Amino acid sequence: MAKILRTTLHFTAIALIAIAVYVAYQMWRYELFKTPVYEEVPPILPVMSGGSKVLLFSKTNSFRHIEAIPAVESLFKNFADKHDWGLFITENGAIHQADLLDKFDLIVWNNVTGDVLTEVQREALKNHMNAGGSFLALHGTGGNEDYDWSWFPKHLIKTQFIGHPMFPQFRDGTLTIEDRSHLATKHLPASKAWHEEWYSFDKSPRDEVTVLISVDEAEYDVPDSLKMGSDHPLVWHHKVGEGTVFFSALGHLAEAYEDEEYKTLLEQASIWLLDQ
Template sequence: MKRILGWSAVVLLALLAIFVVRNYQRVALGGVKVYETTPPRLPDRIQRPAILVFSKTNGFRHEEAIPAANALFAKFATDQGWGYFQTENGAVFNRDDLSRFDAVVFNNVSGDVFTAEQRAAFEQFLRVGAGFVGVHGSGGDMTYNWRWYVEDVIGAQFKGHPMFPQFQPAKVRIEDRSHAATREMPAEWLRTDEWYSFEKSPRGTSYNILATLDEKSYAPKGLFGKDLSMGEDHPIIWWHCVGRGRVFYSALGHRAEAYSEPQYAAMLLGAVKWALRREGSECEVASATDASAP
């Protein structure tokens, strides 16, 4: 038994060492600093409505999930007759190029990915009525240089996920089944994922919680036994408005196989339809504060 435990410890340390080596600059040093200034060439014609799928990572990179999610969103576009463009070039976030899209999908985006001008273009894009769908790692940084993004777009500061085991089965409770993303979901959803915890719940007057995590169904313990519990209110999927823009975030989706799960794919399809204003009537009128923003 001692020999088995000893080998288990060696394996765990080896896996941790591989992680550190692969992600040292991206994580331990606060992320790489790569900013594009020349935008990609867009197709001459892009069908409307159109989605821009963005998967740039200056922080931790979800190597397996990103291509799987890109393929799923491309399939959505083909099946639904939407325009589609995928890139990791942050310079596409300029007023002219963004005007050719109706929603942007952040596919596991991480780190500080934009220049000041690109940030401003993205913020204006949302406020005037575009849509945003954020997936998993797009809300999973320990720190953010751009506080508007974490406070006004995602709405919650990530603090960690379980380790040893990293992936656990857990129960997701669907709170609101009136939304396009959750309309076909069961009241309780048992699935395996890397479960995010946040510093506090985004629940409030401007954030609408669609699903919460039952902490009794898994062990919310992080590295070195860190307590990641949030209590009874542990949101995992939600939406809100930024000006007239529709913002949806799901903390699910670390593993590539998630994007072949029928229920998860259906949830994301509903989210994109909603972000494109093909479903729902939310965010039609901007608040006084948002309406006056630049």
């Protein structure tokens, strides 16, 4: 009996160590141990041919969406080819300077996480938006719990991310398309099945934004600490000063950017923003 007990404890210890190593590896893989980096020297912009100029910014100083980020980059390369856009992709936060941002007709933050800008760079983005810029924020961009820059969740996103369900992290739900008159959603059915890491926020931003898509959180078993109740928006647009913001909390998984209807949503949202 003692030998069996020792053997059991031995294998249990090995299993726990293996689990701990795996968890640590995953945290490293998704850059949760990353020391924040802040660039001071901006990238050199190439001569961009084409019509509209689009900046695709994918910097992370926190959790990195290692599958979604390249999927979005690939998608926007296709959009640029299709519509003759001049596309510049960078993770250099120093691109956020007034003279550089003003060269772009649309800024896309592709699953940007953590505080990624210096105070000067923050002010440049804020001024750009207040003066009439267009901004597309994708998934993780609105999913920061610990922003040191209160203007971003309060004004640019319009609400504060508080978390998402875990164990399981991804769950099935049904999207409700509330506004099918918008260019970005007119192609969608009234509802759409979706598999997602469902974001929750400290409050519904409905009073300050135009909600396009929401979800019935009763369908995917939300923990009490994350419940928003009967009003749970996920995709919306709004004004920031003279600027326009379009935010989608959808798209943690790379597969989202292979869904034809969601690809069209992002394409049409970009076209709509370029016309603002």
